[in-house]
Amino acid sequence: MNELKNLIKLSLNEIKPDLVLKRGNIINVFTNEIIKCDVAIDNGIIVGLGNYQGEKEIDMNNKYIVPGFIDSHLHIESTMLTPGEFCKAVLPRGTTTVIADPHEIANICGLDGINYMLEESKSLPMDIFYMLPSCVPCTDFESSGAILKAKDLQSLINKNMILGLGEMMNYPGVISRNDEVLEKLKLTRDNDKIIDGHGPHIKDKELNAYIISGVSTEHECATIEEMIERLRLGMYVMIREGSAAKNLKDLIKGVNKDNIYRCLLCSDDKHPQEIINKGHINHSVKLAINEGVDPIDAIKMVTINAATCYKLKNKGAIAPGYDADLLIIDNLNDFNIEKVYKRGVLVGEGNKPLFNYKSNNSYENSVINTVNIRDIKKEDLEIEVTNDEVNVIKVMPHSLETRKVIRKIKTKDNKFVFDKNMDIIKMVVIERHNKSNNMGLALVENFGLKNGAIASTIAHDSHNLIVIGDNDEDIICAIEEVKRCEGGIAISSNKKILASLQLEIAGLMSSESIEFVSFKLEKMMSIAYDNLNINREIDPFMTLSFMALPVIGDLKLTDKGLFDVREFNFIDINNK
Incomplete structure (x- = not known):
């Protein structure tokens, strides 16, 4: 009862709230209006809109106040x-x-x-x-x-x-x-x-x-x-x-x-x-x-x-009773976010955090050392074919979907042979949780990769090891680097590792800062495009990560084989 009485007094401004943001242009999402007024905040909650005095007052200078x-x-x-x-x-x-x-x-x-x-x-x-x-x-x-x-x-x-x-x-x-x-x-x-x-x-x-x-x-x-x-x-x-x-x-x-x-x-x-x-x-x-x-x-x-x-119930708007999650924006065209308040506390300014946190997680040991891959030899990567017309996964720009296409390929002794003049390369998905013998092999078009391979433990949604490359030596080299890192992404060329990013938490996440991870990925992205000639219409790592997802069409590869999403069943690589 006393708490409710106190809230009413704060709304009436009979007592001063902790913070008042003065002279703002309030975005009202209920009525599609911009309202010029103050925002009164106490204990992280918006207690009123209008003309208020507070223990602390900050002049917004007619800038826009937007819900978080x-x-x-x-x-x-x-x-x-x-x-x-x-x-x-x-x-x-x-x-x-x-x-x-x-x-x-x-x-x-x-x-x-x-x-x-x-x-x-x-x-x-x-x-x-x-x-x-x-x-x-x-x-x-x-x-x-x-x-x-x-x-x-x-x-x-x-x-x-x-x-x-x-x-x-x-x-x-x-x-x-x-x-x-x-x-x-x-x-x-x-x-x-x-x-x-x-x-x-x-x-x-x-x-x-x-x-x-x-x-x-x-x-x-x-x-x-x-x-x-x-x-x-x-x-x-x-x-x-x-x-x-x-x-x-x-x-x-x-x-x-x-x-x-x-x-x-x-x-x-x-x-x-x-x-x-x-x-x-x-x-x-x-x-x-x-x-x-x-x-x-x-x-x-x-x-x-x-x-x-x-x-x-208490999020998504600027009104009495809502959480004081607020953004201060210069204008509604450029939409530059100058300051961020979380429950009335300034937590971000100029895209920089104004807080620290400390990880104290008792579950951390259960989400590391998760990569268990059997040894892969060159002969394991051979793709046997019965004729030169096969089912191929075609990568689509800016999309998680692929297309199922039929292509003629180069063969020798009833096995696929890499052809530097064709944009058709090999993809492998290897079971990485229990060190089983499961391994899927497929051919991919429109990825554009030349003279190397990329391996990653990010492969939605089961996150087995996925590798794509135009020669078996680099495919194996990239696999070995990911194993050494206990999960992550690796790029190889001429049987040498050009770059790798360790993702030691479940093979998905790094404990490093966003600046470190972003720097490494930017560098690896440049290597992927400049050294391996990957199609610039795709994100090489994100696109690769969805090539094993058997719920988004048309054709994907899992550790159990080539999967036709439309038919929701496995198919043979050979076009029968």
């Missing part, structure tokens, strides 16, 4: 940073809240991986909410390091940091009423939590069935038609702009005043050097504005819309 941004779907592991280093990078750039899906580390380390992320996130000056991974393993068509069933998720479902069930990639399992899939959906529904979607290409009655199971969001729309179909059926659609998948410019044309309240922005997977050079979710806001979206509408997609979707 919410990234509605991402995987922190894809930044290759720990949650703490990720926070240091994105919070000063305006991201005050994220909804993260830790299914990358969960597919390697199971519950230990999820608990590592939860513990690392607890003491940070930003809100990191998590969705429980729905697909560990992602499918039965690859080998993961863990298996999580509904009974395993039961212990976590009601934790404060858990908002629901992460992207349900196994949409065939939903539609076919697979009992294990339905148990996870039921667990989430029974606890009144959100279920995220991941259902590219499904439509008509199958889409109805997917939605009636409880799935309420989608971030895999590739066309306006897909987006509109989902909006019509009541889904929230997240428009993604990551490092590999860049859908914003295409999809934003389908957003209008009538449907925008169901539209969100997300980054999904973003590399650290892109965060440093272009920004995080603030970059998506700028792009939307550049594409003709009204600035306040663009802001709504990363504030109140996301908060409404995920039932975050």
Whole structure:
């Protein structure tokens, strides 16, 4: 009762609040207005808008005050940073809240991986909410390091940091009423939590069935038609702009005043050097504005819309009772974020963090030493063919999708032979969790790589070792370097390592700073383009990491073989 009385007194300005931001242009996401007034803040909560006096007053000089941004779907592991280093990078750039899906580390380390992320996130000056991974393993068509069933998720479902069930990639399992899939959906529904979607290409009655199971969001729309179909059926659609998948410019044309309240922005997977050079979710806001979206509408997609979707009652707006997560912006065209307040505390200025954090994680030992690969010899890499026409994976620029194409190749003794005059090279996926004999081999077009190889333990979603190269010697050289690093990325050429990045945490993340990781990746990116001649229309490392994901079409490779996503089954490399 006394607490409530105190809040009312603060709102009436009968007692002075801790902080008042004076003379600001307030972005009102409820009425699409810009209101000139003060923002009164006490104990991290906005207690009033109007004319206020406070214990501390800061003149905003008519600059814009915007609600803190919410990234509605991402995987922190894809930044290759720990949650703490990720926070240091994105919070000063305006991201005050994220909804993260830790299914990358969960597919390697199971519950230990999820608990590592939860513990690392607890003491940070930003809100990191998590969705429980729905697909560990992602499918039965690859080998993961863990298996999580509904009974395993039961212990976590009601934790404060858990908002629901992460992207349900196994949409065939939903539609076919697979009992294990339905148990996870039921667990989430029974606890009144959100279920995220991941259902590219499904439509008509199958889409109805997917939605009636409880799935309420989608971030895999590739066309306006897909987006509109989902909006019509009541889904929230997240428009993604990551490092590999860049859908914003295409999809934003389908957003209008009538449907925008169901539209969100997300980054999904973003590399650290892109965060440093272009920004995080603030970059998506700028792009939307550049594409003709009204600035306040663009802001709504990363504030109140996301908060409404995920039932975050006190976030996403500047109004009494809301968290004082605020951005100070110079203007609504350039959208330069000058200062960031988190619950009324200045935490970022000029893209620099104004806080420190200390990792104190009891789960750290359970997420290292995760790379277990058998010895690979040259003869293991031979691709046997029955004729010179084979199924080839064609890489598509700026997309997670590939195309299934048939190509004539050079052969000798019924085996594939590298041809320097053809842009067709070898890709290998090797099981790396349990040192089994599983290994998939395929051919790839349009990657552009020459005179070398790249190996990585980042291979969505089971994160087996993935390698691509135009000669077997460099493929083996890159594999050995990744083994030595206990996980990471390596580039080889002429049987020598040109560069490598150690990712010792689950083979996905570095304990180093974002500046260190970004510097290393920038250098490796230059080597990939300049020394290995990789197609500049793709991100070499991010694109490679999705070449083993058997839920996004058309043709992918897992440790169990070549996978046709449309048919949802394995196929032979030979075109029969």
